[in-house]
Amino acid sequence: MNLLKKNSVFKSPILFGLTVFLLTVLLTQYLTYQHYLLIKNKESQEVITQANFIEKEIQKIINQSITTTQTLAFLVEEYGIPNDFNAIAELLLKTNEHLSALELVDSTGVITHVYPLKKNHVLGFNILTDSIGKDGAITTINRKDYFLSGPIHLRQGGDGFVSRVPIFKKNSFSGFSAAVIKLPDFLRAIHIDSLADKRFSYALAKINPDASEEHFLAPKNKIALKNAYHIPISIPKGELKLYVISKKKTPYTSVIIFSIIGFILALLDGFFSWYLLRQPSLLDKMVEEKTSLLFEAEEKFYKSFHSNLMGMLIVDEHLKIVEVNNTITIALQTDRASLLGKTIDETGVLNFTTNDRIKRRDALWFKVKESGKVNNEEIVYTLQNGKKITALLSIETLVINNTNHYLISAIDNTKRKEAEQQLEAQNIELKKTNEELDRFVYSASHELRAPLSSILGLIHIVLSEEKKAELVFKLKMMEQSVTRLDGFIKDIVIYSQNKHLELETKKINFRTVITDSIDSLWYLENRSKIDIQLHISEENIFFSDTKRIAVVFDNLIANAIKYHDLEKPDPIITINIHTLADNAHIEISDNGLGIPKKHVDKIFNMFYRVSSKIMGTGIGLFVVKEIITKLNGTIRVTSEENKGTTFLIVLPNQTKNSSHEPKANTVN
Amino acid sequence: MNLKQILLIDDSDIDNFINKSVLTKFNIAESIRIETSALKALKYLHNLINEPENFPDIIFLDIRMPEMDGFEFLEAYINLPESIQQKCDIFILSSSIDPKDIEKAKQYKAVKKHLTKPLTQDLLESILVSA
Numbered sequence A: 001m002n003l004l005k006k007n008s009v010f011k012s013p014i015l016f017g018l019t020v021f022l023l024t025v026l027l028t029q030y031l032t033y034q035h036y037l038l039i040k041n042k043e044s045q046e047v048i049t050q051a052n053f054i055e056k057e058i059q060k061i062i063n064q065s066i067t068t069t070q071t072l073a074f075l076v077e078e079y080g081i082p083n084d085f086n087a088i089a090e091l092l093l094k095t096n097e098h099l100s101a102l103e104l105v106d107s108t109g110v111i112t113h114v115y116p117l118k119k120n121h122v123l124g125f126n127i128l129t130d131s132i133g134k135d136g137a138i139t140t141i142n143r144k145d146y147f148l149s150g151p152i153h154l155r156q157g158g159d160g161f162v163s164r165v166p167i168f169k170k171n172s173f174s175g176f177s178a179a180v181i182k183l184p185d186f187l188r189a190i191h192i193d194s195l196a197d198k199r200f201s202y203a204l205a206k207i208n209p210d211a212s213e214e215h216f217l218a219p220k221n222k223i224a225l226k227n228a229y230h231i232p233i234s235i236p237k238g239e240l241k242l243y244v245i246s247k248k249k250t251p252y253t254s255v256i257i258f259s260i261i262g263f264i265l266a267l268l269d270g271f272f273s274w275y276l277l278r279q280p281s282l283l284d285k286m287v288e289e290k291t292s293l294l295f296e297a298e299e300k301f302y303k304s305f306h307s308n309l310m311g312m313l314i315v316d317e318h319l320k321i322v323e324v325n326n327t328i329t330i331a332l333q334t335d336r337a338s339l340l341g342k343t344i345d346e347t348g349v350l351n352f353t354t355n356d357r358i359k360r361r362d363a364l365w366f367k368v369k370e371s372g373k374v375n376n377e378e379i380v381y382t383l384q385n386g387k388k389i390t391a392l393l394s395i396e397t398l399v400i401n402n403t404n405h406y407l408i409s410a411i412d413n414t415k416r417k418e419a420e421q422q423l424e425a426q427n428i429e430l431k432k433t434n435e436e437l438d439r440f441v442y443s444a445s446h447e448l449r450a451p452l453s454s455i456l457g458l459i460h461i462v463l464s465e466e467k468k469a470e471l472v473f474k475l476k477m478m479e480q481s482v483t484r485l486d487g488f489i490k491d492i493v494i495y496s497q498n499k500h501l502e503l504e505t506k507k508i509n510f511r512t513v514i515t516d517s518i519d520s521l522w523y524l525e526n527r528s529k530i531d532i533q534l535h536i537s538e539e540n541i542f543f544s545d546t547k548r549i550a551v552v553f554d555n556l557i558a559n560a561i562k563y564h565d566l567e568k569p570d571p572i573i574t575i576n577i578h579t580l581a582d583n584a585h586i587e588i589s590d591n592g593l594g595i596p597k598k599h600v601d602k603i604f605n606m607f608y609r610v611s612s613k614i615m616g617t618g619i620g621l622f623v624v625k626e627i628i629t630k631l632n633g634t635i636r637v638t639s640e641e642n643k644g645t646t647f648l649i650v651l652p653n654q655t656k657n658s659s660h661e662p663k664a665n666t667v668n
Numbered sequence B: 001m002n003l004k005q006i007l008l009i010d011d012s013d014i015d016n017f018i019n020k021s022v023l024t025k026f027n028i029a030e031s032i033r034i035e036t037s038a039l040k041a042l043k044y045l046h047n048l049i050n051e052p053e054n055f056p057d058i059i060f061l062d063i064r065m066p067e068m069d070g071f072e073f074l075e076a077y078i079n080l081p082e083s084i085q086q087k088c089d090i091f092i093l094s095s096s097i098d099p100k101d102i103e104k105a106k107q108y109k110a111v112k113k114h115l116t117k118p119l120t121q122d123l124l125e126s127i128l129v130s131a
Helices: A002-006 A013-079 A085-095 A133-143 A183-189 A252-306 A326-331 A355-371 A414-465 A469-500 A510-520 A546-562 A620-630 B013-026 B038-047 B070-077 B082-087 B099-106 B121-130
Strands: A101-106 A111-115 A147-153 A159-169 A172-182 A200-207 A213-217 A230-234 A240-246 A311-315 A321-324 A373-382 A388-400 A403-412 A505-507 A531-537 A543-545 A572-579 A583-590 A634-640 A644-652 B003-009 B029-035 B058-061 B089-094 B111-116
Touching: A013 A085, A013 A101, A013 A159, A013 A172, A013 A183, A013 A230, A013 A240, A013 A252, A085 A101, A085 A111, A133 A147, A133 A159, A133 A172, A147 A200, A147 A240, A159 A183, A172 A183, A311 A326, A311 A388, A326 A403, A355 A373, A355 A388, A388 A414, A414 A469, A414 B013, A469 A546, A469 A620, A510 A531, A510 A546, A510 A572, A543 A546, A546 A572, A546 A583, A546 A620, A546 A644, A620 A634, B003 B013, B003 B038, B013 B029, B013 B121, B029 B038, B038 B070, B058 B070, B070 B089, B089 B099, B099 B111, B111 B121
Parallel strands: A531 A572, B003 B029, B003 B058, B058 B089, B089 B111
Antiparallel strands: A101 A111, A101 A172, A147 A159, A159 A172, A200 A213, A200 A240, A230 A240, A311 A321, A311 A403, A373 A388, A388 A403, A505 A543, A572 A583, A583 A644, A634 A644
């Protein structure tokens, strides 16, 4: 990786890929070129070999024709023209099979002898005057030596070669000895059956004196000499030129394919280099990211562990302390170094001397091993200095390096515990105060009522004895005042009860409650003159606070009686009660005086009184409203003056929501 | 009247006077006895165990009294022979409107009703009719 980082080419995968691509292109194209050269070389070698072979064969023919013509010339020079020319010629042709015919020409250029005559009707023909044969003949004379002329169009027909040797007698030219080689014979001799075989083509040309070439034979498919690989064969003692032409097309396609494959290879190579080099850099990036995440997580863990307000320690499977945080060391009044590597017992910071504590601790660890963890177990520890710590302990299994460890979290619960105890004590105190207050209210009310009832009793006695109208009138007023004061005290007590007493949910028997209520109102004036109708349909059992409901009925029925219109022929109070699963509907209506509109909104206010004529404290309906609020119910009033009043109460059935909390505070 | 004796137990002389007056006016009993202490009343009743014919027909009992209150008296009273108890109706007559007192009073079979002072002719009528 260091190498990669140091080298800038390796740093950039794309640059590296490009480099690899270029190198591979260079290499493959060089190899392609070499391959091309190799093919070329092989091809030329083949042509050269063939050319050499053909050259040798041609040389053989030429040698034959040299030997034959020179032999004939020697005979003529030494012995004159032989009489048995035909026999000698026959003999010579027999041994030199490639020669087609032998001729003798005299000094004037006339052909004097020919063998065989058949197909060679050239006797008497002057070659020195012939446009075709003249060049070769003259060249031969000038060279004074053997010369092969041709290929030419032969006088006797067809194409062929004529080799001549000049004959000199006493240094003066006296004619030629000549041999004719017909083209088909020539070709047969050099093993070229056709002018084009599979591998090579041939072209035969005559070199003119002006060095231009006269082509005699060319392959049918006319391969341009320029394009094909070719080798010319020239004969020094003649004017012929034979081209050996490679018929093989240079396999450019293979070279091109080679080149293209090389290019593709380079592309792939470059791509893979780029791709592969990219992997480590991607991996590097990922490792970097993960590492930073790990660092982050570690930092988070470190901070949340060490600066946690909850005391935390990690112990291994032998309960030896592996790590602690500050909160723990502070709570245990020790330092980190004296805790690490030891069990809590070994550190000696806690006092586990009593059996009870050891048992409780063992039970706790048993629970941890059973269920893997414990949650918020309350434990009391004793420090060596005797200080007790109440702690909430949570233990969780933690696997570190494949072994079980335990993460122990402890919250110092001492303060909470103290606060809890304090709260409990305060609650008890408050309850006591409340009870005392309650007792005080009753005692006070009793002490207030006792003399009042005595006064009332005395007034009644006097009234029963005294008949004097004026005195009776005054006593009645006294009685009213005292009754009012007494009623006020009663109301205050009931108000206090509603405020202080806790809800006491019981099954309600409306009939009993209402009957009791009506009975208790016997003392009210005109009570007996009013018809009270009860319609109760208790389809569902209804639960609520009986005492409070009784107070509600006491007040509402009392009001209905007190505010009655006795001028009406049939004063009546109708009470309808219908209980449902969720609530109870209570309707109390009368055909009494009714409430003037301007008062309706205020009747539930404390100390509010509609009429001064009728005795009241202004507390009754206020208490009713308070009670109904406490029972989570509602109360509505509809009233029309001189027609009557209807109170409609809806109270929730406490079975349905038995957990409901009263709105008002019971500890007030 | 058919009632032989009514016993009033109350530490208040004024109330005893009032109650006696009302009862006398109502003229329902041959005699009305007043005890200003529950202890004395209990002693008196104990003495009558052997002569049930002289046992009071009705007792009006106050609750808040010194030395022995109404409930303490009731605790002792229920130990008297059953036969004697059956002959007598006890009415609590108190100015207490403490529901606890009323509730507690209901626990005793011997207690017929809890009445709130003052005792009036109307009140008397209502209880005697129901009794």
